[in-house]
Every structure is written in structure tokens, then in C-alpha cells.
Amino acid sequence: RSMATSARQSLTIGLIPADGIGREVIPAAREAILAVQSELPRVKFIDLLAGWETFTRTGNALPRETVQILKEECDCALFGSVSSPSRKVAGYSSPIVALRKELDLYANIRPVCSVSADSSTPPAVDLIVVRENTECLYVKQENLIQTENGKEARATRLITERASGRIGKIAFSLAKARPRKLLHIIHKSNVLSVTDGLFRESVRAVPTSVGIDGKFDDVTIEEQLVDSAVYRLFREPQIFDVMVAPNLYGDIISDAAAALVGSLGVIPSINAGDSFVMGEPVHGSAPDIAGKGIANPVASIRSAALMLRHLGYASPADKIDKAVNDTLAPAKVLTADLGGQSSTTEVTDHIMALIHH
Amino acid sequence: RSMATSARQSLTIGLIPADGIGREVIPAAREAILAVQSELPRVKFIDLLAGWETFTRTGNALPRETVQILKEECDCALFGSVSSPSRKVAGYSSPIVALRKELDLYANIRPVCSVSADSSTPPAVDLIVVRENTECLYVKQENLIQTENGKEARATRLITERASGRIGKIAFSLAKARPRKLLHIIHKSNVLSVTDGLFRESVRAVPTSVGIDGKFDDVTIEEQLVDSAVYRLFREPQIFDVMVAPNLYGDIISDAAAALVGSLGVIPSINAGDSFVMGEPVHGSAPDIAGKGIANPVASIRSAALMLRHLGYASPADKIDKAVNDTLAPAKVLTADLGGQSSTTEVTDHIMALIHH
Numbered sequence: 001r002s003m004a005t006s007a008r009q010s011l012t013i014g015l016i017p018a019d020g021i022g023r024e025v026i027p028a029a030r031e032a033i034l035a036v037q038s039e040l041p042r043v044k045f046i047d048l049l050a051g052w053e054t055f056t057r058t059g060n061a062l063p064r065e066t067v068q069i070l071k072e073e074c075d076c077a078l079f080g081s082v083s084s085p086s087r088k089v090a091g092y093s094s095p096i097v098a099l100r101k102e103l104d105l106y107a108n109i110r111p112v113c114s115v116s117a118d119s120s121t122p123p124a125v126d127l128i129v130v131r132e133n134t135e136c137l138y139v140k141q142e143n144l145i146q147t148e149n150g151k152e153a154r155a156t157r158l159i160t161e162r163a164s165g166r167i168g169k170i171a172f173s174l175a176k177a178r179p180r181k182l183l184h185i186i187h188k189s190n191v192l193s194v195t196d197g198l199f200r201e202s203v204r205a206v207p208t209s210v211g212i213d214g215k216f217d218d219v220t221i222e223e224q225l226v227d228s229a230v231y232r233l234f235r236e237p238q239i240f241d242v243m244v245a246p247n248l249y250g251d252i253i254s255d256a257a258a259a260l261v262g263s264l265g266v267i268p269s270i271n272a273g274d275s276f277v278m279g280e281p282v283h284g285s286a287p288d289i290a291g292k293g294i295a296n297p298v299a300s301i302r303s304a305a306l307m308l309r310h311l312g313y314a315s316p317a318d319k320i321d322k323a324v325n326d327t328l329a330p331a332k333v334l335t336a337d338l339g340g341q342s343s344t345t346e347v348t349d350h351i352m353a354l355i356h357h
Numbered sequence: 358r359s360m361a362t363s364a365r366q367s368l369t370i371g372l373i374p375a376d377g378i379g380r381e382v383i384p385a386a387r388e389a390i391l392a393v394q395s396e397l398p399r400v401k402f403i404d405l406l407a408g409w410e411t412f413t414r415t416g417n418a419l420p421r422e423t424v425q426i427l428k429e430e431c432d433c434a435l436f437g438s439v440s441s442p443s444r445k446v447a448g449y450s451s452p453i454v455a456l457r458k459e460l461d462l463y464a465n466i467r468p469v470c471s472v473s474a475d476s477s478t479p480p481a482v483d484l485i486v487v488r489e490n491t492e493c494l495y496v497k498q499e500n501l502i503q504t505e506n507g508k509e510a511r512a513t514r515l516i517t518e519r520a521s522g523r524i525g526k527i528a529f530s531l532a533k534a535r536p537r538k539l540l541h542i543i544h545k546s547n548v549l550s551v552t553d554g555l556f557r558e559s560v561r562a563v564p565t566s567v568g569i570d571g572k573f574d575d576v577t578i579e580e581q582l583v584d585s586a587v588y589r590l591f592r593e594p595q596i597f598d599v600m601v602a603p604n605l606y607g608d609i610i611s612d613a614a615a616a617l618v619g620s621l622g623v624i625p626s627i628n629a630g631d632s633f634v635m636g637e638p639v640h641g642s643a644p645d646i647a648g649k650g651i652a653n654p655v656a657s658i659r660s661a662a663l664m665l666r667h668l669g670y671a672s673p674a675d676k677i678d679k680a681v682n683d684t685l686a687p688a689k690v691l692t693a694d695l696g697g698q699s700s701t702t703e704v705t706d707h708i709m710a711l712i713h714h
């Protein structure tokens with residue numbers, strides 16, 4: 001499958017709401033795509049199963065059929081959010097981590113941008129977290145042994161030159177396209193000199209790699225230890241533009257950045273590979289508010305826009321993003337996480353009305 | 358060596374300023390201890406070497422002599438901060454990580470508390486991060502291999518029942534002594550079900566372990582995934598009381614918490630084992646401001662107090678802490694990191710005057 005838009009006669013989108021509020025917000029993302037369908041090839045949705053509830057019913061958190069249909073029939077997908085059991089359950093393993101690996105969605109791209117009340121003020125926070133999505137501790141190679149001093153568990157943290165280089169390339173491309181052209185490499189090489197050393201050097205090697213020599217010369221490279229990065233994110237978020245990080249640091253940093261703009265409920269992401277892309281709100285399944293109809297649909301709607309943009313459909317993506325911003329800026333129709341009183345449906349309807357306007 | 362105060366005729370304190378602003382703030386901590394010496398056994402200081410500068414001069418970041426004197430002659434120590442090279446340097450390895458391991462200082466205790474302007478308002482942030490200090494990715498077992506697809510690096514993350522249990526015990530004890538008696542276990546067991554699963558279960562097993570049965574029944578246990586923990590720290594820090602975490606999460610979380618109270622420059626810590634304790638400001642060596650005489654001495658002075666308290670000297674520790682709070686609350690004599698214009702010496706002198714008052 002090619003990512004080029006011109007080749008596409010139709011756009012088949014897998015929908016995997018999974019658990020909790022995923023089931024309430026993925027329908028909103030679906031609506032947003034339908035609202036801009038006149039600018040897209042023929043849109044088709046396929047509902048797919050995954051998640052904790054699927055596991056409790058079928059014994060499998062990621063049915064083989066779901067993966068097969070994604071690979072064979074879908075151009076892209078939207079994933080909701082997944083609940084995890086509070087204790088280890090035999091046979092259960094996170095379907096989102098598995099999907100990222102199965103589909104080789106190696107780049108997790110998470111833009112975090114605050115919305116200013118009036119459009120003449122630049123946003124206080126405007127950054128993109130580019131998270132490596134396939135390795136680090138997420139390779140899940142763990143073992144447990146019984147010793148005379150008790151149990152000992154070990155996990156492997158894998159960092160490869162190849163995966164670090166390809167995520168580095170994505171990060172450089174994103175930085176180059178932004179006004180500030182600034183890239184922070186996030187690592188902890190003062191402790192992990194070999195693994196994080198390799199990550200850092202592989203990213204740094206991108207601008208001089210064969211074939212793209214000189215292309216990224218205008219991007220400024222900075223580095224920040226992960227602990228300081230979190231500290232500085234809180235204290236002076238404006239210093240960051242694009243941040244590239246190994247998997248686990250990226251997970252933590254994107255949540256930290258989300259806290260700065262008011263709510264995890266507005267932060268979108270895509271999991272992108274060379275031939276597939278999957279939108280995913282950064283928030284979790286939020287069991288405490290699930291089923292109440294009050295979840296914020298913005299993160300999912302923005303994830304749909306980000307996915308369309310990645311597929312080459314910039315104009316419909318812009319339409320969706322503008323409608324979202326024009327809803328957030330006046331701060332009148334907001335869900336509870338943003339201090340409002342509107343329901344998921346009310347916010348969604350408001351955004352759809354603005355798109356259709 | 359016993360930690361019991363009564364046994365001690367003298368108190369020998371190793372001073373390891375190490376690099377950068379460590380050299381400017383450790384002398385302030387020394388002054389604070391001297392200011393309360395009438396309530397302590399005979400105090401003796403021994404100056405010791407370690408750090409990046411020591412490495413560049415001697416080829417060894419942690420001279421054998423430093424470790425030997427700490428083990429054989431000192432009751433406790435104060436460590437400043439260490440610079441790390443921006444690239445991997447053969448033979449160099451962080452002396453603070455090595456010291457924690459050499460002296461088996463398994464508990465890194467980092468209280469983060471905001472100072473209210475008037476004493477009738479409770480502090481907005483009042484929590485303690487209890488960080489496991491000897492294992493996780495800090496075991497530094499890393500290797501690098503060359504494959505046909507490029508370099509591959511692996512690090513081992515070690516979590517043991519023994520180390521998790523003993524840090525859990527410290528965390529429960531600290532929680533029990535606080536009004537809210539609330540303990541959050543921080544982990545990422547939705548991905549690391551084996552290693553973080555073992556951490557969580559070992560901490561949870563503390564209240565029922567043989568010998569302390571029932572002792573911690575009044576402590577409420579909660580859990581929080583590390584990414585959500587960072588998010589919630591920013592959004593609603595008041596929900597946290599004591600947080601216990603594996604090494605790397607603890608490193609990140611304590612920096613995140615520090616950002617909430619204005620500056621890393623005020624956050625103290627101790628590295629504590631069963632027979633030794635080492636105070637250490639949480640901030641780094643800050644090469645950008647080193648040598649200018651403007652570093653905040655508060656983190657180091659508070660680390661000295663925390664160390665004395667841990668050794669059983671509550672009254673002199675209280676005196677130091679009160680003088681620090683009485684300096685911070687009126688916000689008149691502050692270093693630049695807190696928005697003030699005073700020098701390291703001016704802040705130190707002000708605190709000393711309040712102690713002597």
C-alpha cells in the first residue's frame with residue numbers, strides 16, 4: 001500500500017474503540033471524518049474488536065481477525081483506549097503495544113499545543129513529542145527467577161541503530177517543517193551510556209546519512225536528560241519545539257506535556273509506519289467516567305485529523321482542526337475535564353456544526 | 358556502625374562537593390551543621406574527592422580513597438552534584454550512582470513541600486518521593502553488538518523482591534508517620550507485568566510480612582501508572598502523600614514534583630542505607646551558573662537537616678528547617694532561581710542568622 005493520496009479510490013478505516021471511554025469518543029472521530037468526506041475518496045469503516053473486554057469474553061485481547069483485516073483491508077485505523085487489569089492476568093497483554101509492533105507503526109507522534117483565546121496571541125505551548133514506538137522496554141522480554149534471596153525479575157531494554165535512526169528521520173522532518181526548526185533529543189545517557197548513547201548518536205547521525213546529506217542542516221539539535229526534560233517542560237515549556245525520545249521516556253513526556261494544556265482529553269496522536277497509520281487519543285480508558293457520556297471527544301477528533309493529514313489530506317484535516325480550535329477558544333462548549341458542563345455529544349455536535357458551516 | 362544517636366561520641370561527616378555548583382552549596386550545608394553543633398556530638402568534616410573534574414585530573418571519577426574513608430571513618434556524608442560528559446568517555450561512570458551502590462544506600466528519600474506565605478495555610482504540595490536506589494536500569498548492565506542491520510544495544514532492568522520489599526518498608530514507615538497515611542505505588546505494570554508486577558507485589562506484601570504483621574494496617578495503598586502519575590502531579594499534586602517508585606521512575610517523578618514548588622534549588626534528598634546516610638541536593642551541577650556565586654544553597658542546607666534527622670537528631674534538624682522556611686516564606690532574600698537577586702552567600706548568611714537568633 002502506498003501513502004500517496006492520488007493512488008486511492010477509497011479510504012477504508014478500521015475502528016477499534018476497545019474499552020471504557022474509547023467507545024464514546026471513537027464514534028465522534030468517525031463523525032468528524034464523515035463531515036469532511038466530500039474531500040476524501042469513498043470512505044468505508046470497519047468495526048474491529050480488541051481490548052480488555054474482548055479478552056474477558058474471548059480470551060484474546062487482540063483477535064487474529066482484527067490484525068488480519070487491518071493488514072489486508074484497511075488503509076488506516078482509529079484506536080480508542082484500553083483498560084488493563086490491576087493485577088497480572090495470564091494470557092493478557094496490551095493490544096495497543098502489540099498492534100504497534102504487528103503493523104510496524106514505529107513513530108508515535110503527539111502534538112501538544114495550547115489554544116489561545118484570541119488568534120493574535122501565539123500558543124503558550126506548541127510542541128511535538130516524537131516517540132519511538134517499537135522497542136525500549138516495550139519489547140516485553142521479561143523473566144522471573146527464584147533465588148535463595150527471593151524472586152528476581154529482569155526486563156530487556158532494546159535500542160537499535162535502525163529504529164533510532166528511522167524515528168530520528170521523522171523527527172528531523174517534522175522539525176524542519178516548523179518555524180523554529182528545533183529538535184531536542186531526550187535521553188538518560190549519563191546512566192545508560194550504551195543504550196541511550198546509541199539512541200542519541202543514531203539520531204544525531206541522521207543529517208549526514210547517505211541520501212539526505214545536508215537536507216537537515218538548518219535544524220538545530222539540542223539534548224536534554226529525561227528528568228530535566230520533565231522539569232523544564234513544567235517550568236518553561238516554550239523552550240521545546242520537537243522532542244524525540246525512546247519509547248518509555250516518550251510515554252512519560254507526552255503525558256507531562258498534556259498536563260500543560262489543560263487536559264489529556266485534547267491530545268491526539270498517530271502511530272505511523274511506512275505503510276499504515278493509526279490515530280489514537282493519548283488519554284486512557286478512564287473507567288471512572290466511562291458510560292456517563294461526559295468524555296472529551298476532542299483528542300479522538302484531532303487524532304482523526306492528524307491521521308488524515310499524515311495520509312496526505314491536508315485540507316479536510318485543516319477543516320476539522322479549525323472547528324476544534326473554534327470550539328475550544330471561546331471556552332463555552334466544553335466537557336468537564338476542561339471545566340465545562342457539556343456532554344460528549346454536545347461538544348461533538350458543536351464541532352460538526354462548525355465543520356458544516 | 359549503629360544509627361542510634363546515643364552511641365555516638367562524635368559525628369564525622371564526609372564532604373564531597375564534586376562538580377559545578379556542588380562546590381558552592383556544600384559549604385553552605387557545612388555552615389548549617391556548624392550552626393547547630395551545640396546539639397550534636399563533636400562534629401568533624403573530611404573533604405573528599407569525586408566527580409567529572411576529579412576524573413579529568415586523575416582518570417577516576419570515584420577515587421578508591423574516597424570510598425574507603427567514607428566506609429571506615431565517616432558516619433554520614435554530603436554529596437554536591439556531578440557533571441557528566443556530553444558524550445560517552447571511556448572509563449568514566451557516574452560517581453553518585455556508584456556511591457549509592459558501594460554503600461548500599463538503597464533508599465533515596467526526597468520530600469517536596471511548598472512553603473506558604475503565612476503559616477495558617479497548609480502547603481499546596483506536601484509529598485515525599487521514596488525512590489529505590491540500587492537497581493532498575495541503574496544496574497548498568499549494558500551491551501552493544503554489531504548485526505547485519507547495524508548496532509543493537511541492550512540494557513538490563515533488574516527488580517528484586519528483596520530490594521522492592523526493603524524500599525517498601527521505608528515507604529510504609531514514612532507514610533505511617535504522616536497525617537494522611539497514604540502510599541502510592543508508582544509502576545508501569547500494564548507494560549512491564551513481570552518486573553513492575555514484582556515491584557508492586559513486593560511493596561504490597563510489606564504490611565503482612567513476618568514480624569511487622571498489622572503494623573501498617575492504617576496506611577492506605579493506592580497505585581498509579583508512571584505516565585499518569587506525572588500527569589496528575591501537574592494537575593492535582595495534593596492527591597499525593599508518599600510515592601514509592603523503582604529507581605528511574607523515582608528520578609523522573611522527583612524532578613516533576615520539584616517543578617511544582619518553584620525550583621529544583623530547594624529540594625533536598627538523602628540516600629539512606631541501614632548503616633550510612635548521605636545528603637544530596639536533587640539539583641545538578643548547573644554548569645551554566647557555576648562559579649557565579651548565585652546558586653541556591655537551600656537544597657543542600659535542607660539535605661543536611663534531613664540527614665541529621667535521619668541520624669536521630671530531630672531538634673537541630675528542626676532548627677535548620679525552620680530557619681530555611683522563615684527565609685523562603687517572606688520571599689525577600691532569594692536566589693535568582695526563585696526570582697530573587699540575592700547571592701548564595703547572602704541567602705546562607707540570612708539562614709545562619711535565623712538559626713543563631
Ligand SMILES: CC(C)[C@H](C(=O)O)[C@@H](O)C(=O)O
Nearest residue numbers: 082094096097251547548584
Ligand atoms: C496503555 C499503555 C500501554 C500505553 C503506553 O504506555 O504506550 C499508553 O500509556 C500510551 O501512551 O499510549
Ligand SMILES: CC(C)[C@H](C(=O)O)[C@@H](O)C(=O)O
Nearest residue numbers: 190191227439451453454608
Ligand atoms: C546524576 C544522575 C546520575 C542522577 C540520577 O539519575 O540518579 C540524578 O539525576 C539524581 O536524581 O540524583
